[in-house]
Amino acid sequence: MPQLIQRTELKTFYYTPVHCPFCGVRVMGADPVDETRITACPHTLFIAHDTAFEYRSARLDNHLALDGMSEQQVEARWQDDARGIDGFTDTISLPDAIKVAAYAPAPSAYGSYYGFAPIE
Template sequence: MPQFIQRTELKTFYYTPVHCPFCGVRVMGADPDDETRITACPHTLFIAHDTAFEYRSERFDDTVGLCGMSEDEVETKWRADERGIDGFTDAVRLADAIKVAAYAPEPSAYGSYYGFAPIA
Protein backbone atom coordinates (compact mmCIF):
# COMPACT_ATOMS: atom_id res chain seq x y z
CA MET A 1 0.00 0.00 0.00
CA PRO A 2 1.36 3.49 -0.80
CA GLN A 3 2.61 5.64 2.05
CA PHE A 4 0.63 8.50 3.53
CA ILE A 5 0.89 11.84 1.76
CA GLN A 6 4.20 13.64 2.36
CA ARG A 7 3.74 16.93 4.13
CA THR A 8 5.55 20.24 4.26
CA GLU A 9 4.49 23.30 6.25
CA LEU A 10 4.82 26.99 5.48
CA LYS A 11 4.66 29.05 8.68
CA THR A 12 6.84 32.09 8.08
CA PHE A 13 6.26 32.51 4.36
CA TYR A 14 2.69 31.15 4.46
CA TYR A 15 1.58 33.69 1.84
CA THR A 16 4.01 32.35 -0.78
CA PRO A 17 2.14 31.31 -3.95
CA VAL A 18 1.87 27.52 -4.20
CA HIS A 19 2.96 25.80 -7.38
CA CYS A 20 2.53 22.17 -8.39
CA PRO A 21 5.80 20.35 -7.63
CA PHE A 22 5.33 18.15 -10.70
CA CYS A 23 4.52 20.63 -13.49
CA GLY A 24 5.05 24.09 -11.96
CA VAL A 25 1.51 25.45 -12.42
CA ARG A 26 0.61 28.11 -9.86
CA VAL A 27 -2.58 26.80 -8.29
CA MET A 28 -3.71 29.84 -6.28
CA GLY A 29 -3.51 33.43 -7.39
CA ALA A 30 -2.51 32.56 -10.94
CA ASP A 31 -4.65 35.38 -12.34
CA PRO A 32 -3.14 38.80 -11.48
CA ASP A 33 -6.64 40.31 -11.68
CA ASP A 34 -8.04 37.76 -9.21
CA GLU A 35 -5.54 36.46 -6.64
CA THR A 36 -8.17 34.08 -5.22
CA ARG A 37 -8.76 32.23 -8.50
CA ILE A 38 -7.93 28.53 -8.40
CA THR A 39 -6.06 26.98 -11.32
CA ALA A 40 -5.84 23.25 -10.67
CA CYS A 41 -3.44 21.27 -12.84
CA PRO A 42 -3.90 17.53 -13.55
CA HIS A 43 -1.68 16.73 -10.52
CA THR A 44 -3.81 18.72 -8.06
CA LEU A 45 -5.67 16.47 -5.63
CA PHE A 46 -7.25 19.15 -3.45
CA ILE A 47 -7.15 22.78 -2.45
CA ALA A 48 -8.74 23.56 0.90
CA HIS A 49 -8.74 25.81 3.92
CA ASP A 50 -9.93 25.16 7.45
CA THR A 51 -13.61 25.65 6.71
CA ALA A 52 -14.09 24.05 3.27
CA PHE A 53 -12.64 22.42 0.20
CA GLU A 54 -12.14 24.83 -2.70
CA TYR A 55 -11.27 22.06 -5.14
CA ARG A 56 -11.34 18.25 -5.04
CA SER A 57 -10.23 16.04 -7.90
CA GLU A 58 -12.02 12.85 -8.79
CA ARG A 59 -8.83 10.96 -7.91
CA PHE A 60 -8.84 12.50 -4.43
CA ASP A 61 -12.52 11.65 -3.94
CA ASP A 62 -11.83 8.03 -5.02
CA THR A 63 -8.86 7.74 -2.68
CA VAL A 64 -10.64 8.97 0.46
CA GLY A 65 -14.08 7.49 -0.23
CA LEU A 66 -16.01 10.62 -1.18
CA CYS A 67 -17.27 9.51 -4.62
CA GLY A 68 -21.00 9.86 -5.06
CA MET A 69 -21.46 11.90 -1.88
CA SER A 70 -23.32 15.19 -1.75
CA GLU A 71 -21.41 18.27 -0.58
CA ASP A 72 -23.23 18.02 2.78
CA GLU A 73 -22.14 14.39 3.17
CA VAL A 74 -18.56 15.31 2.26
CA GLU A 75 -18.54 18.08 4.89
CA THR A 76 -19.97 15.71 7.51
CA LYS A 77 -17.24 13.16 6.74
CA TRP A 78 -14.25 15.51 7.07
CA ARG A 79 -15.73 17.27 10.09
CA ALA A 80 -15.99 13.87 11.82
CA ASP A 81 -12.17 13.80 11.83
CA GLU A 82 -11.29 15.69 15.01
CA ARG A 83 -8.31 17.23 13.19
CA GLY A 84 -10.57 18.82 10.52
CA ILE A 85 -9.61 19.14 6.87
CA ASP A 86 -5.92 19.24 7.75
CA GLY A 87 -6.04 15.85 9.43
CA PHE A 88 -8.49 14.41 6.92
CA THR A 89 -6.17 15.25 4.01
CA ASP A 90 -3.15 13.83 5.89
CA ALA A 91 -4.73 10.38 5.44
CA VAL A 92 -4.39 10.40 1.62
CA ARG A 93 -2.52 7.34 0.39
CA LEU A 94 -1.17 7.82 -3.11
CA ALA A 95 2.36 7.08 -4.29
CA ASP A 96 4.61 10.14 -3.97
CA ALA A 97 1.72 12.47 -3.04
CA ILE A 98 2.75 15.83 -1.53
CA LYS A 99 0.79 18.20 0.68
CA VAL A 100 1.65 21.83 1.37
CA ALA A 101 0.08 23.19 4.56
CA ALA A 102 0.33 26.97 4.97
CA TYR A 103 -0.50 28.50 8.35
CA ALA A 104 -1.04 32.19 9.05
CA PRO A 105 0.74 33.22 12.28
CA GLU A 106 -1.01 33.75 15.61
CA PRO A 107 -3.44 35.12 16.52
CA SER A 108 -4.90 33.62 13.35
CA ALA A 109 -5.66 29.92 13.35
CA TYR A 110 -6.12 29.90 9.58
CA GLY A 111 -4.61 27.18 7.40
CA SER A 112 -4.63 26.44 3.68
CA TYR A 113 -3.89 23.00 2.23
CA TYR A 114 -2.76 21.91 -1.24
CA GLY A 115 -2.36 18.30 -2.32
CA PHE A 116 -0.58 16.97 -5.41
CA ALA A 117 0.34 13.58 -6.84
CA PRO A 118 2.03 12.40 -10.02
CA ILE A 119 -0.16 10.94 -12.71
CA ALA A 120 0.36 7.21 -13.22
Protein backbone atom coordinates in the same frame (compact mmCIF):
# COMPACT_ATOMS: atom_id res chain seq x y z
CA MET B 1 0.69 -0.25 4.85
CA PRO B 2 0.88 2.37 2.07
CA GLN B 3 2.85 5.54 2.69
CA LEU B 4 0.76 8.53 3.69
CA ILE B 5 0.96 11.85 1.89
CA GLN B 6 4.25 13.69 2.45
CA ARG B 7 3.75 17.12 3.98
CA THR B 8 5.62 20.35 4.26
CA GLU B 9 4.52 23.38 6.27
CA LEU B 10 4.82 27.08 5.53
CA LYS B 11 4.61 29.09 8.75
CA THR B 12 6.74 32.19 8.22
CA PHE B 13 6.16 32.67 4.50
CA TYR B 14 2.63 31.23 4.56
CA TYR B 15 1.50 33.75 1.91
CA THR B 16 3.96 32.46 -0.69
CA PRO B 17 2.14 31.37 -3.87
CA VAL B 18 1.91 27.59 -4.13
CA HIS B 19 3.01 25.87 -7.33
CA CYS B 20 2.60 22.25 -8.34
CA PRO B 21 5.86 20.43 -7.57
CA PHE B 22 5.42 18.23 -10.65
CA CYS B 23 4.65 20.74 -13.44
CA GLY B 24 5.14 24.20 -11.87
CA VAL B 25 1.60 25.55 -12.37
CA ARG B 26 0.64 28.19 -9.82
CA VAL B 27 -2.54 26.82 -8.27
CA MET B 28 -3.77 29.74 -6.17
CA GLY B 29 -3.74 33.37 -7.16
CA ALA B 30 -2.61 32.57 -10.69
CA ASP B 31 -4.88 35.19 -12.24
CA PRO B 32 -3.53 38.73 -11.66
CA VAL B 33 -7.06 40.14 -12.05
CA ASP B 34 -8.54 37.72 -9.49
CA GLU B 35 -6.02 36.50 -6.88
CA THR B 36 -8.64 34.17 -5.40
CA ARG B 37 -9.13 32.20 -8.62
CA ILE B 38 -8.05 28.59 -8.41
CA THR B 39 -6.04 27.07 -11.23
CA ALA B 40 -5.75 23.32 -10.78
CA CYS B 41 -3.32 21.36 -12.91
CA PRO B 42 -3.78 17.62 -13.60
CA HIS B 43 -1.58 16.81 -10.56
CA THR B 44 -3.74 18.82 -8.11
CA LEU B 45 -5.63 16.53 -5.73
CA PHE B 46 -7.20 19.24 -3.59
CA ILE B 47 -7.10 22.84 -2.47
CA ALA B 48 -8.68 23.44 0.93
CA HIS B 49 -8.86 25.75 3.89
CA ASP B 50 -9.91 25.07 7.46
CA THR B 51 -13.53 25.74 6.57
CA ALA B 52 -13.99 23.88 3.26
CA PHE B 53 -12.55 22.27 0.18
CA GLU B 54 -12.11 24.81 -2.61
CA TYR B 55 -11.26 22.13 -5.16
CA ARG B 56 -11.31 18.32 -5.14
CA SER B 57 -10.19 16.21 -8.09
CA ALA B 58 -12.11 13.15 -9.24
CA ARG B 59 -9.00 11.13 -8.35
CA LEU B 60 -9.16 12.36 -4.74
CA ASP B 61 -12.89 11.69 -4.50
CA ASN B 62 -12.32 8.15 -5.77
CA HIS B 63 -9.35 7.55 -3.47
CA LEU B 64 -11.18 8.72 -0.34
CA ALA B 65 -14.53 7.18 -1.42
CA LEU B 66 -16.17 10.62 -1.65
CA ASP B 67 -17.59 10.18 -5.15
CA GLY B 68 -21.36 10.19 -5.18
CA MET B 69 -21.55 12.09 -1.88
CA SER B 70 -23.24 15.47 -1.57
CA GLU B 71 -21.14 18.44 -0.43
CA GLN B 72 -22.85 18.20 2.97
CA GLN B 73 -21.87 14.53 3.30
CA VAL B 74 -18.27 15.29 2.34
CA GLU B 75 -18.18 18.14 4.87
CA ALA B 76 -19.58 15.88 7.59
CA ARG B 77 -16.93 13.28 6.78
CA TRP B 78 -13.93 15.59 7.28
CA GLN B 79 -15.57 17.31 10.26
CA ASP B 80 -15.83 13.89 11.95
CA ASP B 81 -12.04 13.76 11.96
CA ALA B 82 -10.88 15.37 15.23
CA ARG B 83 -8.04 17.05 13.31
CA GLY B 84 -10.42 18.66 10.77
CA ILE B 85 -9.75 19.01 7.09
CA ASP B 86 -5.97 19.14 7.71
CA GLY B 87 -5.97 15.76 9.43
CA PHE B 88 -8.47 14.29 6.98
CA THR B 89 -6.22 15.12 4.03
CA ASP B 90 -3.24 13.63 5.90
CA THR B 91 -4.85 10.19 5.32
CA ILE B 92 -4.24 10.28 1.56
CA SER B 93 -2.01 7.40 0.49
CA LEU B 94 -1.56 7.90 -3.26
CA PRO B 95 2.01 7.13 -4.38
CA ASP B 96 4.40 10.09 -3.97
CA ALA B 97 1.59 12.48 -2.96
CA ILE B 98 2.73 15.81 -1.51
CA LYS B 99 0.81 18.26 0.68
CA VAL B 100 1.70 21.88 1.37
CA ALA B 101 0.13 23.24 4.57
CA ALA B 102 0.33 27.02 5.01
CA TYR B 103 -0.56 28.48 8.41
CA ALA B 104 -1.19 32.16 9.11
CA PRO B 105 0.48 33.19 12.41
CA ALA B 106 -1.33 33.74 15.71
CA PRO B 107 -3.77 35.09 16.57
CA SER B 108 -5.19 33.66 13.34
CA ALA B 109 -5.39 29.89 13.38
CA TYR B 110 -6.13 29.82 9.65
CA GLY B 111 -4.65 27.15 7.42
CA SER B 112 -4.63 26.47 3.70
CA TYR B 113 -3.82 23.05 2.23
CA TYR B 114 -2.72 21.99 -1.24
CA GLY B 115 -2.33 18.38 -2.33
CA PHE B 116 -0.58 17.01 -5.42
CA ALA B 117 0.35 13.62 -6.83
CA PRO B 118 2.01 12.41 -10.02
CA ILE B 119 -0.32 11.14 -12.69
CA GLU B 120 -0.28 7.36 -12.75
